[in-house]
Amino acid sequence: MPAADSTDTVDTIEDPVSTEVRTTTYAKAVAAALRTAMHADERVFMAGEDIGIYGGAFGVTDGLLQEFGEERIRDTPISEDAIVGMAVGAAITGTRPIVEMQFSDFVVNAMDPLVNQAAKLYFMYGGNVEVPMVLRLPGGGGTGAAAQHSQSLEAWFAHVPGLKVVAPSTVQDAHDLLLAALVDPNPVVVVEHKLLYKQEGALTPRATPEDSPAVIGEAAVVREGTDLTVVGYSLNTHKALDAAEELAAEGIDVEVVDLRTLRPLDTETVIESVCRTGKLLVTHEAPTAVGVGAEVVAAVAGSRAFDHLLAPIVRVCGRENPMPYAPALEAATIPQTADLVAAMRALAAEDV
Amino acid sequence: MTDAANGQVPASTDASDRPDPLDFLPPDEPVHLLDPDGTYHPDPDHPIDLDDAALRELYRLMMVTRKVDREAINLQRQGQLGVYASCMGQEAAQIGSAYALGPDDWIFPSYRELGAALVRQVDAAGFLHLYRGTWLSDHDPYKHNFGLMSIPIGTQALHATGFAMGARLDGNPIVAMTYYGDGGTSEGDPHEAMTFAGVTKAPVIFFVQNNQYAISVPLAKQTAAPTLAHKAIGYGMPGYRVDGNDVLASYAVTRRAIDRAREGVGPAFIEAMTYRMEAHTTSDDPSRYRTQEELEEAAKTDPIVRMRNFLTKRDLYDSALEDAIEEQTKQVASEVRAGIYDAPHGDPMELFDHVYLDATNHFEDQVAQLRSELSQGGEV
Ligand SMILES: Cc1ncc(C[n+]2csc(CCOP(=O)(O)OP(=O)(O)O)c2C)c(N)n1
Numbered sequence: 054m055p056a057a058d059s060t061d062t063v064d065t066i067e068d069p070v071s072t073e074v075r076t077t078t079y080a081k082a083v084a085a086a087l088r089t090a091m092h093a094d095e096r097v098f099m100a101g102e103d104i105g106i107y108g109g110a111f112g113v114t115d116g117l118l119q120e121f122g123e124e125r126i127r128d129t130p131i132s133e134d135a136i137v138g139m140a141v142g143a144a145i146t147g148t149r150p151i152v153e154m155q156f157s158d159f160v161v162n163a164m165d166p167l168v169n170q171a172a173k174l175y176f177m178y179g180g181n182v183e184v185p186m187v188l189r190l191p192g193g194g195g196t197g198a199a200a201q202h203s204q205s206l207e208a209w210f211a212h213v214p215g216l217k218v219v220a221p222s223t224v225q226d227a228h229d230l231l232l233a234a235l236v237d238p239n240p241v242v243v244v245e246h247k248l249l250y251k252q253e254g255a256l257t258p259r260a261t262p263e264d265s266p267a268v269i270g271e272a273a274v275v276r277e278g279t280d281l282t283v284v285g286y287s288l289n290t291h292k293a294l295d296a297a298e299e300l301a302a303e304g305i306d307v308e309v310v311d312l313r314t315l316r317p318l319d320t321e322t323v324i325e326s327v328c329r330t331g332k333l334l335v336t337h338e339a340p341t342a343v344g345v346g347a348e349v350v351a352a353v354a355g356s357r358a359f360d361h362l363l364a365p366i367v368r369v370c371g372r373e374n375p376m377p378y379a380p381a382l383e384a385a386t387i388p389q390t391a392d393l394v395a396a397m398r399a400l401a402a403e404d405v
Numbered sequence: 406m407t408d409a410a411n412g413q414v415p416a417s418t419d420a421s422d423r424p425d426p427l428d429f430l431p432p433d434e435p436v437h438l439l440d441p442d443g444t445y446h447p448d449p450d451h452p453i454d455l456d457d458a459a460l461r462e463l464y465r466l467m468m469v470t471r472k473v474d475r476e477a478i479n480l481q482r483q484g485q486l487g488v489y490a491s492c493m494g495q496e497a498a499q500i501g502s503a504y505a506l507g508p509d510d511w512i513f514p515s516y517r518e519l520g521a522a523l524v525r526q527v528d529a530a531g532f533l534h535l536y537r538g539t540w541l542s543d544h545d546p547y548k549h550n551f552g553l554m555s556i557p558i559g560t561q562a563l564h565a566t567g568f569a570m571g572a573r574l575d576g577n578p579i580v581a582m583t584y585y586g587d588g589g590t591s592e593g594d595p596h597e598a599m600t601f602a603g604v605t606k607a608p609v610i611f612f613v614q615n616n617q618y619a620i621s622v623p624l625a626k627q628t629a630a631p632t633l634a635h636k637a638i639g640y641g642m643p644g645y646r647v648d649g650n651d652v653l654a655s656y657a658v659t660r661r662a663i664d665r666a667r668e669g670v671g672p673a674f675i676e677a678m679t680y681r682m683e684a685h686t687t688s689d690d691p692s693r694y695r696t697q698e699e700l701e702e703a704a705k706t707d708p709i710v711r712m713r714n715f716l717t718k719r720d721l722y723d724s725a726l727e728d729a730i731e732e733q734t735k736q737v738a739s740e741v742r743a744g745i746y747d748a749p750h751g752d753p754m755e756l757f758d759h760v761y762l763d764a765t766n767h768f769e770d771q772v773a774q775l776r777s778e779l780s781q782g783g784e785v
Contacts (some may be wrong), residue, residue: 056620065760092615102619102620102622103620103621103622105526105621105622106621106693107620107621107622107693107694128621128622128626129621130588130591130593130626130627130628131558131559131588131589131592131622131627132591132593134584134592135591136592158557159557162557162592162593162594190425197487197538198487199556201556201557202556227778255462289536292687314696320750343768372755372771373671373760373767373768373771374756374757374760375750377538377762378487378535378537378538378539379538379539379750379751380538380750380751381750381752382751382752382753382755382756383538384780385753385756385775386756392778395778395781
């Protein structure tokens with residue numbers, strides 16, 4: 054569908070290649086990126102469970118079947134192992150598969166194709182084989198969906214050499230990083246928190262994937278401050294920003310760094326920030342131990358920022374239990390904004 | 406003459422050990438004993454060894470299941486349950502098959518087996534606690550030999566197989582039955598389970614309710630096999646096919662498979678043809694993928710009506726039975742409501758109770774931290 058034809062239609066949200074700035078949701082920003090990519094490159098196709106007529110479990114692929122047909126929007130039989138493994142094969146032949154797991158939890162059924170194959174083939178073939186695939190993972194809790202539908206497994210993938218992992222927090226980043234993932238010649242895992250899908254924000258859509266200014270491996274200082282540095286990603290960036298806003302009223306000036314990419318990690322932006330503020334708090338929803346936060350902390354502790362630290366580093370991350378179903382227990386498992394406020398306030402007050 | 410002399414590679418197994426493929430292929434038509442109007446067609450291969458009381462019991466169980474199922478949907482709409490996966494339309498498949506098990510046999514269900522649970526006398530309110538989200542589940546599998554609802558598709562097929570293999574090693578003559586859906590047959594877990602069960606002759610029954618859909622995906626997109634039952638031959642077990650809206654046929658076919666498994670002949674696969682009358686779960690909107698006309702067509706095959714017609718023809722159904730069942734279903738439904746309304750909301754201090762069997766230092770720190778956060782009245 055050529056771009057120019059529809060310039061006079063008002064429904065810019067439905068127009069895949071309109072680059073007009075708009076306010077839209079995170080889910081629609083992902084969808085817009087998918088459409089841009091599919092229009093720009095015939096090699097791009099999608100595979101997943103119920104992504105066709107149903108539009109995906111979270112409505113992200115709504116309408117794509119009608120637009121691109123069954124060959125490119127593939128409703129698969131239920132086998133995550135096959136979906137991801139097939140994508141590896143398809144990527145090797147030169148297509149650009151984008152795979153959606155219905156819930157990130159079920160990617161555990163696809164660890165062999167992802168970890169043993171996609172991540173390693175470029176290395177094992179001595180550079181002769183590339184696996185340019187994108188794997189979208191709707192994850193995270195807070196939806197009342199319990200232990201097997203709520204996990205944040207990103208540390209698993211960030212731990213595997215050969216995989217890249219992005220975790221966009223904003224509407225614009227959801228769009229731009231997905232496009233950047235498509236342009237990237239490596240397998241890229243895109244972590245999407247389910248509670249972000251309905252978040253609204255400004256979007257400048259890109260006409261082609263190459264137009265995306267996002268760079269995989271670049272963090273962003275999303276709020277400048279002088280008293281302490283808070284590092285987060287995905288949903289927790291928003292919690293950190295909300296907490297920072299609350300503390301601003303008390304005269305505490307918080308800097309917030311949004312990691313955006315979990316591998317490769319932009320440690321320099323974090324280190325640079327900590328050198329200025331002297332205090333570091335790291336937050337994510339995934340369990341604390343052996344999480345991405347541990348890597349951030351280690352990077353800071355092993356850097357020039359060490360000499361600037363004015364207080365012990367703090368982590369406000371998920372608790373060490375499977376996600377419970379009961380709302381009160383789920384809330385106690387996931388770090389809430391109030392927990393961040395309390396921890397940030399305490400850290401700011403640490404005597405120097 | 407040796408194989409090699411024949412120009413053939415030697416085989417590691419004697420050809421005479423190999424089963425006759427015809428024994429494993431499903432019949433052309435699903436086994437069917439009851440017409441929609443209740444007419445009974447006896448079948449010598451599938452005898453019904455049930456007395457009048459048992460026939461009425463099958464009907465009663467289907468009625469109670471439908472009532473509790475409806476109640477669960479209502480409770481979800483009132484915000485009392487997080488989500489619920491209805492088994493409406495699948496009562497005969499579940500109840501006929503589960504009724505064929507012996508008291509010591511085990512069931513490894515998916516998330517849709519309320520009917521099978523009620524056959525095993527699982528407490529309906531406790532069963533629904535999982536969807537209530539009070540605590541993950543207060544269901545004790547050992548009490549009724551009924552496993553936890555399984556949410557990741559197909560994984561329970563492996564548990565049933567391992568359980569059956571273990572029981573065999575112990576000399577325990579039990580049979581394990583696992584339930585999953587047509588979509589579940591595409592996952593690796595059930596394939597691998599069937600491979601193991603076939604090789605070890607484990608006493609396990611793979612009972613698949615083919616309710617035509619996996620969320621929005623119709624059967625034709627799930628498999629290119631002539632029928633799901635045809636898959637069984639690849640694992641070295643018979644594939645049976647049954648009209649899953651016919652409770653007597655579901656009972657008889659499963660019974661035959663169970664007897665065979667218990668004798669040590671080996672596992673079996675059963676495809677029960679049925680239809681999911683409700684949405685996939687309460688969070689689903691089926692109008693996106695199926696028509697009202699299709700639903701109305703399917704409603705004509707209602708398994709409960711069929712059994713009532715049969716009982717009526719046999720003079721086993723009268724107003725006394727109707728009233729008694731009506732009374733009882735109301736009673737169960739009100740117990741379920743009460744059980745759900747009164748369920749505990751969960752104490753955050755229990756968070757770490759069931760993560761490991763032994764407490765670790767690590768947890769002591771976390772418990773202390775949680776306690777202090779809670780005592781500060783903070784939002785946790
Ligand atoms: C491993 C895994 N992948 C995906 C899902 C999401 N999911 C839940 S139910 C379902 C469809 C299952 O269909 P089927 O097996 O036919 O059973 P039915 O729900 O019709 O009883 C899917 C894809 C899941 N729960 N587990």
